[in-house]
Structures are given as structure tokens and as C-alpha cells.
Amino acid sequence: MNQTTSDKQTIVIKVGSTLIAPNGRVDRKTCLPAISSYINQCFEQGIRVVLVSSGSVAAGKHFFSNETPSAIEKKAMAATGQSEMIATWDSLLHKPCAQILLTQADLQERTRYTNIKSTVNQLLDNGIIPIVNENDAVTSGQFEVGDNDNLSAMIAACIHADTLIICTDIDGLYDKNPHTHDDAQLIKEVKTITPEILKMAGGSNSNVGTGGMITKLQAAQKATEHGIDTIIVNGKKKESFEALFEKVNPGTFFEAQGKPLQDQTHWLIHTSKAVGELIIKEEEDNKIAVNARNLDFRDIVEVNGEFAAGDTVLIKDVKGKKIAKATSLCSSCLLNFVNDHQDENTIMESALKQGPIIQKTELAIFAPTL
Structure with a gap:
């Protein structure tokens, strides 16, 4: 000691x-x-x-x-x-x-x-x-x-x-x-x-x-x-x-x-509890997007749980591996709506204009062991 x-x-x-x-x-x-x-x-x-x-x-x-x-x-x-x-x-x-x-x-x-x-x-x-x-x-x-x-x-x-x-x-x-x-x-x-x-x-x-x-x-x-x-x-x-x-x-x-x-x-890793999950495609480009803090609607394949803008969410790949915790800039309702209408160009273009869906200054990338 x-x-x-x-x-x-x-x-x-x-x-x-x-x-x-x-x-x-x-x-x-x-x-x-x-x-x-x-x-x-x-x-x-x-x-x-x-x-x-x-x-x-x-x-x-x-x-x-x-x-x-x-x-x-x-x-x-x-x-x-x-x-x-x-x-x-x-x-x-x-x-x-x-x-x-x-x-x-x-x-x-x-x-x-x-x-x-x-x-x-x-x-x-x-x-x-x-x-x-x-x-x-x-x-x-x-x-x-x-x-x-x-x-x-x-x-x-x-x-x-x-x-x-x-x-x-x-x-x-x-x-x-x-x-x-x-x-x-x-x-x-x-x-x-x-x-x-x-x-x-x-x-x-x-x-x-x-x-x-x-x-x-x-x-x-x-x-x-x-x-x-x-x-x-x-x-x-x-x-x-x-x-x-x-x-x-x-x-x-x-x-x-x-x-x-x-x-x-x-605070994100150890204090704030995630109230929802964002499942992203299992592609290297999407993991790079998380690390670059510019994840957008196109990267999301599934939204789990109900959360509001400003809540903490867990980001996982399709195999269930934890990638990061972040503050979401969008509610689960909005994310689900856009996700359900990804084939409609007008809705997707409007969604993409909003930019990243995570707060860039409030994102914690997990170490490989977590």
C-alpha cells in the first residue's frame, strides 16, 4: 500500500x-x-x-x-x-x-x-x-x-x-x-x-x-x-x-x-444505465462509423426498447457483441419509423439531413474485453 x-x-x-x-x-x-x-x-x-x-x-x-x-x-x-x-x-x-x-x-x-x-x-x-x-x-x-x-x-x-x-x-x-x-x-x-x-x-x-x-x-x-x-x-x-x-x-x-x-x-460506462439498444450491421464500415462518431440511420438494422432523445443506449452488432454506449439524439419511436420506411427515399433523405444519431461528445467505445 x-x-x-x-x-x-x-x-x-x-x-x-x-x-x-x-x-x-x-x-x-x-x-x-x-x-x-x-x-x-x-x-x-x-x-x-x-x-x-x-x-x-x-x-x-x-x-x-x-x-x-x-x-x-x-x-x-x-x-x-x-x-x-x-x-x-x-x-x-x-x-x-x-x-x-x-x-x-x-x-x-x-x-x-x-x-x-x-x-x-x-x-x-x-x-x-x-x-x-x-x-x-x-x-x-x-x-x-x-x-x-x-x-x-x-x-x-x-x-x-x-x-x-x-x-x-x-x-x-x-x-x-x-x-x-x-x-x-x-x-x-x-x-x-x-x-x-x-x-x-x-x-x-x-x-x-x-x-x-x-x-x-x-x-x-x-x-x-x-x-x-x-x-x-x-x-x-x-x-x-x-x-x-x-x-x-x-x-x-x-x-x-x-x-x-x-x-x-x-459516467457512460459505469454510471448511466442503457435503456435501449441499437443493433448495427456487422460490417467493418459500421464499426468505423461508431469510432468516427458519425453513425446515422442507414447503419441501424434493429432498435430494441423504448427511449427518448437524450437517453443512454447500447450499440451492438448483429451477433450481440457490445461495441459502445452512447447518448441517442433520437427517440426509439423516430428510429423505428425511419427504419420501417428505409425504402422510401423522401423519408430517408429527410432523416439523413439530421446527421449522426448519437451525441458525438457522449460516446464510450468498449475495450475488446468488454
Whole structure:
């Protein structure tokens, strides 16, 4: 571990449900004092901290009698538990706290995404700790991020954080499941997240949280590709946080990429969800058209999904290979109409006059491995 958070200006700390409310109630005594003490020390040393805190559903569970809650009951639990969770952090942290509840829709739309960055920085500039969580009380379907591991990486990228710390209930990434293999070895450092590394992640062993090790690796990949060092640590151990300040790696350290993705490209690949697909002809000329950012109506053979102009779409060839993600300048309705009338010269000539159908400045070409 070459750097620690002591050398950094802004860090994002993600704390999972298993640490906050392991038994359906907020646990103020086991893990939270050490985590909050670390955050307090960071601010004392001039390090800015954003806290991404899970636990609203778990914290609200004890207010409800149903042992197998429905989806809508879980939303009610989230609404109830969120206030208790915020109150707990507010009582443990030495700085005032601010609540930020987000959905995928907030991250999807560029203006709202930019507003998140501005609001978080304004809070930090005024010595206030932003506490971020997914808005589980209202979100569902395509507007759902799904887990706070990935949300924490999106927030870290959004605000250009230096370090992402993911607190969990084991020491880090192991080469095999440590719960079922006595010979499992902790991996101390990962320079590049390869397919082999991803295969090491098993499912979650907790019935409390929504993210297992795979979501933590996904988060680490998002963060490191934005130039953000990422550390998975055992949040149950006070020594983990002591080690961070002593410049000792207490878990698994993921090294930031030396050449991070540009902001717009990173947002398209890792944050914005594609709501539709454009299938292009399997010809070299069309792949060149994508790379040259001048894809037009003639290149499209199929349109999947319903989307509006300005939405993110996935571009694939006819064999299903992912080529790029882009912001569409046309709705699926218009694209389907023109595609259905390609033999009519007047309609095609009118369509071609509109120029490219993708936003040239908002296109991310996938690497061959994706």
C-alpha cells in the first residue's frame, strides 16, 4: 500500500447493513464507534469524508411484525429505519450531518448528476458530513442502483474522490470463500481487476445486506478506472482504522489506474444505465462509423426498447457483441419509423439531413474485453 487516507484530501467510506443493523436494529456499540471515530479523526486532520451508509431497511425491520416482508413493506421499513440510522450517525460524529437520498434516475441525468457533485462539495466546504444512501422508500426497477457498494463508487467518481474505503464483515478479498475453506488466503493487493479476480468473488453470506464480494469488486473496478484507490477492510475491527493511519494496509488494496477514464466516458460506462439498444450491421464500415462518431440511420438494422432523445443506449452488432454506449439524439419511436420506411427515399433523405444519431461528445467505445 503506497498511500493511505492520511495523504488524501477526499475519501468516501461505505458502511454496509451487516455493520449497522445486524439484528434488525441499529447497533451503536459494536462497529459504529470505531468507524465514527475514524471519520472524526479524518476531519481533524483536514481530510474530507463522504459516508455512504446502508442499513435503512435493516434498521426499520423491528418496527414491523411480518418476518417475510413484501417489496412495499421493505420500502416502509426503509422510510422508518432511515431516520434512526441518520440520528445514530449524527450522535456519533463530531460534525453536522446532511442526508442525501439518491436513485439511479438522479445519477442517470447529467444535470442532476452534476448537482450531486456541487451539493456534496458545498457540504464538505462547510464542514458538514454528507451521508448518502439509495432512496429505498421510493425506487424500483430501472431507477434502482441495487446496492451501496456500486453507489459508493459512483459517488466517489462523481466528486473526484481520492480514496474509496468499503467496510465489510471480513478482512478483504480471499482467493476462495473463507467461510467454507480453511486454507483461504487473503489477497493483500490487486493492481488490475481481471476476470480471474472477479471469479474469486462468491455470493453474500449475510441475509441482511444486498451486496456480496462481487459488488465490492464491481465498485473497486468503477473507482480504480476513475483513478481512485480502493480498499476493502473489516469494519468490525478497530485495528483496521488504526492501520489506515499508520500507513499499513489492513485489508485488500486496489491500485488506481495510471490512465483513468475521462469523466464522460466513465459516467457512460459505469454510471448511466442503457435503456435501449441499437443493433448495427456487422460490417467493418459500421464499426468505423461508431469510432468516427458519425453513425446515422442507414447503419441501424434493429432498435430494441423504448427511449427518448437524450437517453443512454447500447450499440451492438448483429451477433450481440457490445461495441459502445452512447447518448441517442433520437427517440426509439423516430428510429423505428425511419427504419420501417428505409425504402422510401423522401423519408430517408429527410432523416439523413439530421446527421449522426448519437451525441458525438457522449460516446464510450468498449475495450475488446468488454
